[in-house]
Amino acid sequence: MGSSERFIRTKLEDRRTAGIYRTLKTETGLVDFCSNDYLGFARSALLKSKIDEELKGETSALNGxxxxxxxxxxxxxxxxxxxxxxxxxxxxxxxxxxSGYDANLGLFSSLPQRGDTIITDELIHASIIDGARLSYANRFIFKHNDLNSLEEKLKHAKGNIYVAIESVYSMDGDTPPIVDILDLTEKYNANLIVDEAHAVGLYKFGLIDEVLKDRVVARIVTFGKALGGHGAIILGSNLLIDYLVNFARSFIYTTALPFHQLAAIKMAYELLNSSSDEIAALKNNIHLFKQKINQGAIYKLIASDSAIQCLILNSNDKAKEVAAYLQSCGLDVRPILSPTVPLGSERIRICLHAFNTENEIILLTDTLNKLTNAG
Ligand SMILES: Cc1ncc(COP(=O)(O)O)c(C=O)c1O
Structure with a gap:
């Protein structure tokens, strides 16, 4: 056995022993409570026909x-x-x-320079962490949604300061106090960057509205979640975009998206513009879930108004056990294990959708409530 094979085997064995060995799974046929397809766009026949029409109208477009x-x-x-x-x-x-991963990698690796500071919420997405790691800037982490902790980091930050938050956190589903964070970053002359990946859809075009838009340096919107497709956009000033075209390596050194994906993105935006029924259905389902779920003895429900609802189970084994039980009841709920989330905050992460029926949600909450009562 060569040294690299030995290394690989040991690393994988360590993962198996720790109970966190990752494998790819195909469709389960269970009720979807885990995908990011919040509004059902990925499975929408209407969107498919709109995309087909758009493709037909552009006969000279290439396959790639x-x-x-x-x-x-x-x-x-x-x-x-x-x-x-x-x-x-x-x-x-x-x-x-x-992709959103490429967008964050490109932005955070190219904009902050040596001597600058990137300050991120402790729950920030891996793509921002990886982008920050590729930059030569210092990186500070503040406690989740904690303004005092953020201010403490701001006081010690040097150079140009970039603060990164998500408007809906991918792992907790909660929303930070965006206006307070903006006030604080402005007090320290810092630049706020907001990842809107999980806010678009439920909050239509996101939480950075007309009033806030000029106070953030950049926004990241991904197309692979509520928009049902793939890719992402960084929104900002013309100057920022010119900068990224010149310096963001994940933009420069990769083949561009194919035409059919661009058509899918364009049509998904058209659909989102007229999706008030789907958004209302999603909001109803979130409300129903929150109304029916008991605060459990064996788990803690994270306060969230979004489509992401998490039950903290404190260990990988418990999270896997509860997810497996829900799956055996026909419900596709996935465990989120450490190290993806911090040790002790292992969880099941429930994603609600516009297309989930009332019966499906009640089956989910009843099953969870019974589990709780059983201890
Ligand atoms: C907050 C956040 N940002 C960025 C990404 C990456 O987006 P994409 O899946 O398009 O690469 C994700 C996806 O998991 C995310 O949750």
């Missing part, structure tokens, strides 16, 4: 982008789409990336 945006992969279509999406979000400009 053929190159990076700075070489052969650019088009009038993508540039118009960027302008259109920026306009929808009341922003001066936007730049499409191949």
């Amino acid at each position: 982008a053929t190159g990076s945006r700075l070489l052969s992969g650019n088009s009038v279509y993508i540039q118009n789409l960027e302008k259109k999406i920026a306009g929808i979000h009341n922003c001066a400009a936007g730049l499409i990336f191949n």
Whole structure:
């Protein structure tokens, strides 16, 4: 056995022993309480037919982008789409990336420089952590949604300061006090960056509205969640976008999205604009879940008004056990284990959707409530 094979075997064995070995699973056929398809766009026949129509209207479009945006992969279509999406979000400009991961990697690795400081909420998404790691800036972490902790870090920050938050946290589903955070960052002349990945959909075009838009340096919107597709856009000033085109390596050194995905993004935005029924259905389902679920003896429900509802179970084994039980009852709920979440906050993460029926939600809450009563 070569040294690299030995290393791989040991690492995998360690994971197995710790009970956190990851494997890929295919569709389960169970009731979906785990996908990010909050409004049902990924499975929408209407969206599919809109995309088909758009594709038919662009007969000269190629199957693939053929190159990076700075070489052969650019088009009038993508540039118009960027302008259109920026306009929808009341922003001066936007730049499409191949995924939210790429967008955060490109932004956080290129904008903060050596001597600058990146301050992130302790629950910030891995893509922002990875982007910050690739930059030469210092990185501070503040306690989740804790203004005192943020201020403590701001006091010690040097150079240009960038504070990163999510408007709906992917792992807890809660929303930070955005206005208070903005007031604080402005007091210290820091720049706020907001990842809107899980806010778009439930809050239509996100939580950074007309009033707040000029106070944030950049926003990240992903297309793979409520919009049902793939890709992401960074929204900001024309100057920021020009900077990213020149310095964001995850934008520069990769083949651009293919035309059919751009068409899917464009049509998903059209659909979102007229999706008040789906948004209302999602809100109803969130309300129903919260009304029916008991605060459990064996878990703690994290306060959240979003489609992401989490029950903290404190150990990987317990989280896996509860998820397996829910799956055996026909409900596709997944455990989120450490190290993805901090040790002691292992959980089951329930994603609610516009398309979940009342019966499905009641089956879920009844099953969880029974489990709690059984201790
Ligand atoms: C908050 C947040 N930002 C960024 C991403 C990455 O987006 P994408 O899946 O498009 O790479 C995710 C996805 O998990 C996310 O939850």
